[in-house]
Amino acid sequence: MNDSPSPSIRTQLEALYRADSRRVFASLVRILKDFELADDAMHEAFAAAVVDWQRDGVPDNPTAWLVSTGRFKAIDALRRQGRLKELQPEIAARVAEIAAENAARAGDEIEDDRLRLIFTCCHPEIDPRIRVPLTLREVCGLTTEEIAKAFLTTKGSMAQRIVRGKAKIREAAIPFAVPSLAELPARLDAVLSAVYLVFNEGYSASAGESPVRANLTAEAIRLGRLLYQLLPDPEVQGLLALMLLHESRREARVSAEGEIILLEDQDRATWNRDLIAEGIALVEGALRTRRFGAYTLQAAISALHAEAATAEETDWNQIVVLYSTLLRIEPSPVVELNRAVAVAMRDGPEAGVALIDAILARGELADYHLAHSARGELLRRAGRTADAIAALTRALETTQQAAEKRLLTTKIQQLGG
Template sequence: MNPPPRPSIRDQLDALYRSDSRRVFASLVRILKDFELADDAMHEAFAAAVVDWERDGVPASPTAWLVSTGRFKAIDTLRRQGRLKELQGEIAARMAEVATENASRAEGEIEDDRLRLIFTCCHPEIDPRIRVPLTLREVCGLTTEEIARAFLTTKGSMAQRIVRGKAKIREAGIPFVVPSLSELPARLDAVLSAIYLVFNEGYSASQGEAPIRANLTAEAIRLGRLLHQLLPEPEVKGLLALMLLHESRREARVSDDGEIILMEDQDRRRWDQRLIAEGIVLVEDALRSRRFGAYTLQGAISAIHAEAPTADQTDWNQIVVLYSALLQIEPSPVIELNRAVAVAMRDGPEAGLAIIDAILARGDLADYHLAHSARGELLCRAGEKEAAIAALTRAAELTQQEAEKRLLNTKIERLRT
């Protein structure tokens, strides 16, 4: 049997772009202190790699090669623009600092440029409404449209926020560093929110063909682990636990042909017990501190699902209690929707429907496809077939995710036939 053909240089670069382009970008931002210059330099470096690697072979450290090449490309750009003399000393000094910064963890420094960039994007001088979207765009490479969907707003409005955020970093001279330990608590909420939204976009992609973007969930977990090393606070433990417990189900969430499998239908033997065990330990540590918040409560809910041998044996009463506590900490129509589903599982579909109908009657979540999807499922369980079809049809119209759309349309066809 012949071995499979080796991937071409272009295929290798495509894979490297998907996995490491934001790492290269973050390092270039740190060195160059300019988002646009770093972005242009990164793309020029990848373009140069197509030619150079075909001729010379793939370097031993591809990511380091791309960062170094990107830096030289940026210097060429500055020279052409006549800005090199103005910035040359600053860039040279910044390069001299790199070895020192990466060799020492004093004052909370760590060897990860993306975490530095997250803290830059979440600096207190930046408008709180801008911090997380800016992080998602610049650190993780999500499109403006994807971020707008996550925040239930328009693409144009979100683009304006991101532009304002980058301008503020430039004008205020905000440094590209991890803050000192004394400054971390004030910045933590925005950083946790950014990491969790990255995870969510990977766990349940907002659009496109693939329902899961494993590179984003892996990146969010990696950043969560780094943050936990830096600051092992209860909510950091809670967020890391939540992500690990969700990630433990990844292999069981999608069929071999790319179709979504709902939790109640998943083969629980395929759940990753190693991640579940790690997540449960973190949740229990956070709960024992009595200083936990929303992420820890969500992690506890996920732990209950993970510990249930079957869907029928899920402790829905405990989940309702936890969602009620979560609503007290973080009032949100999405959390209220999740609680409504748990109430329906405990008390029957009519009880959950009453809550969802009240949410929609207020005007909340009117364009949120999961609200209509949950309503359609409960109407189906209540025996209201025509109303269920209408709700599921509305959900299918709203979702931009192809696998989710197919799942909804399959349900609709089953109800019709």
């Protein structure tokens, strides 16, 4: 028999890895309580599937098969290392404990291993600077380099943070469980931040050939819905609204050739009206509570874009007001940059350039390609061609995203650069 997997099996496994590998990993972490052991077991399970599925066919429940196989692979590894006698009773006890917890909750809390793992990674005993990167790495499978870019830091520095986070979970015996309903509010901010960063990496990928990663946006929205079922807090509602409103434009953001289409050039007829309607209803509900925060304000801004029939009809004055409010409650150079662009759309490009120059003069966002890209576009609109070419060239130097590189290169060439 041919030992190499058939194209069909290989394709199915590749698709399954993209869609479900982090679900398998989260379940193995819950059972084994060890990140490295779970990661090794997950990859061994996928490797075993290449052989076994070729011989026996794809099982009825591939994900369950992978989790079960991964558990047995981990036990085999522990046996080879002589650690099985030490850890097997603990693993068995943990399986029984999880089953008891799930039965006891009886629908009051949500049974989802990735959600459970997010709360573990965002536990109060873990350094706040580590919680979100750890979640992005372990729950969502982003590379350390991708996470470092999202946090505007180096790969080495980010790797150290993640290692410290996993060590803390192990040393403090932090449980792999969704907290009780009474504990949820205090634990929520870090989890919402993690979910939103997952969405952002999918919506605007920091590196790679494709500018979007639909699997990550879908996963973030799924987790957002689970959180909203678990705790219908206004900010959970606002975050879910924000993600849905952004997601409504995803198909219009990239051409058939994989090129980025900017917001003002998108075909608004292709925007997903069902997602827009759901998002607007959620953000309006959150605003009515008067207990909302940053995510709801960002969702309100996105709703104004969604409600405008054309780019020219966008209510830029209201968007500037919302960004000003957002800047007061959550000061951030990125929020300040977005407000500067909105001011430029309302008051003219030179007004926006002045605000962006002030941000860059403070040394903030010096390596943030979107700051230089926005500045270059505003300089182009102001007729300052040489300055625009310089700014766009700087943006080109600082982005790792292939489609963004192509877009910036085209803009520079159109300006004669």
